[in-house]
Structure formats: C-alpha cells, structure tokens
Amino acid sequence: MSVKNFVKLEFSSLPENVAFARASVGAFVTQLDCTLDDIEEIKLVISEAVSNSVIHGYNNDPHGQIVVIVYIFDNNGLEIIVEDYGKGITDISKALKPTYSTDPVRMGLGFTFMQSFMDELEVHSEPNKGTSLKMLRSFAIINKEALA
Amino acid sequence: MEVDFKQVRNTLVIKIIGELDLVVADKLRKQIDKKLNEGTIKNLIINLEKVTFIDSSGLGMIIGRYKKISAKNGKIYIVGAKPNVEKILFFSGINKLIPMYKSEQEIISI
Numbered sequence: 001m002s003v004k005n006f007v008k009l010e011f012s013s014l015p016e017n018v019a020f021a022r023a024s025v026g027a028f029v030t031q032l033d034c035t036l037d038d039i040e041e042i043k044l045v046i047s048e049a050v051s052n053s054v055i056h057g058y059n060n061d062p063h064g065q066i067v068v069i070v071y072i073f074d075n076n077g078l079e080i081i082v083e084d085y086g087k088g089i090t091d092i093s094k095a096l097k098p099t100y101s102t103d104p105v106r107m108g109l110g111f112t113f114m115q116s117f118m119d120e121l122e123v124h125s126e127p128n129k130g131t132s133l134k135m136l137r138s139f140a141i142i143n144k145e146a147l148a
Numbered sequence: 149m150e151v152d153f154k155q156v157r158n159t160l161v162i163k164i165i166g167e168l169d170l171v172v173a174d175k176l177r178k179q180i181d182k183k184l185n186e187g188t189i190k191n192l193i194i195n196l197e198k199v200t201f202i203d204s205s206g207l208g209m210i211i212g213r214y215k216k217i218s219a220k221n222g223k224i225y226i227v228g229a230k231p232n233v234e235k236i237l238f239f240s241g242i243n244k245l246i247p248m249y250k251s252e253q254e255i256i257s258i
Contacts (some may be wrong), residue, residue, distance in 0.1 A: 012173050015171045015174070016167055018170050018171065018173055019167060019169060021172065022169070022201075040201075040232050043201065044201075044203055044236065047169055047170075047201075047203040047205055048204055051169070051170045051203065051204070051205055054170065055170070108204075108242055109204040109207065110203075113203075113204065113239075116239070136223070143239075146181045
C-alpha cells in the first residue's frame, strides 16, 4: 500500500474554517472509488474533528492553528490526520464516551461519529501541547466492469 | 446561511437554508432564543427541507431548543429532513425526543 495523493491544510482556529476544511476534504476525497454517502460521512468526520479543535482545543480562541492532512492510498483507502496545538484532552477515555461533553450545550457525539464512520480512530493528546487524531477508512473497490 | 422566521399564533417556524454546523448553530441559537425570550412563542417548528448538512453542533442547537420549549410545556417538531440529514438525526436518537414530519402541512393535519 502506498500513498497515491495527499493534501495538507493549515488554517486558523476560526469557526468559519470548519466549513472550509469540510468542503476542501470533501472535494479531495472524490478521487476515491466511493459513494456520495461515503463522502458525506467523511465531511461529517472532518466537521466534528475541526469543531473539537476550535471549541475544546482552543476554547474558541481564533489565534490557534489547525492542521488537516489527508492521504489517499492506492488500495482505495484513506487516512485523515487532524492536529491542534491547544489545551489537549485530560481524560481521553472519558472524551470518547458517547454523549460526554465538557460543554453543556454540546451533544458529545463528535467522537462517536468519528468512531462510527471511520474504521479506526487513534487519539493522542498532551495537556497544553495539543491533540492529534488519526483516522483510517478503506472502501471496497467496485468492479464496475462486472456490474456493466 | 439563510434563515426565514415566521410566527403563526404562538408557534415559531424557522426554515434554515444551507449547512447547519458550528457557525450556523451558534448564530441560530442566539436568534431563536431571542424570539423565545420575547415570551410570545410556545411551540417551534424547525424546517430542514433546505438543509444540506448537519453535524453535532447543529444537533446540539436543536436539543437545546427542545429543552427550553419542553420546560415551558411547548411542542417542537422537525420537518422535511433530507435523507442524509435524517440519517444523522436518527443516528443521534433525536427522533426519539422530537417528532419528525415530512412537511409543515403534515403537522397541521394532525
């Protein structure tokens, strides 16, 4: 398995950039052999991960930096990395629990969506250094000739 | 994002156009709460016919309004969610708390 294509986005932790990241990654992953539903799920995952960095990583401070890297592999697989250099997560296992949120107006479903719509999710975080998410997903290669 | 507000007696109908994410959810939260705090509204209809995307920020905004409306014995409905939006609403379990209908007409007829 080798990298076929990749993109790296770096942007300020502004809430407006959640839509930018979602649309950019959504456009990039159209290169995969996957369905529109799959792309919608990837966009949701990006939206959740970047929103987490803005809201929780930087406490809505727009001066932070967020990095999104997306790799497309030659086996029709995908790796997404979302990194911030914010306050970090003190208790990762608690944060991964459905409906857990440090903010009462949030649903605490961000990580649940990431876990549900990606095959693998790894979370690395250090207090006051930041958080890095690595997510993997592969798509079955559709044999279009056989379907024709 | 574009939002149309319409008040029919004591029911506020909001029609959202575009993507319901962090930015839009925060703006809408303030706009809806302002209307609710004016005290003339008891019920809320959230029309999602023209919403093309929703994430947990959007869901959080809806659940927050559900709590406020329910606390005052009002009713809240979601109408017109497209299949991709409906999928996320079902996934979150929001449909167990808030009745969902195909159209505003359907609510009027019940």
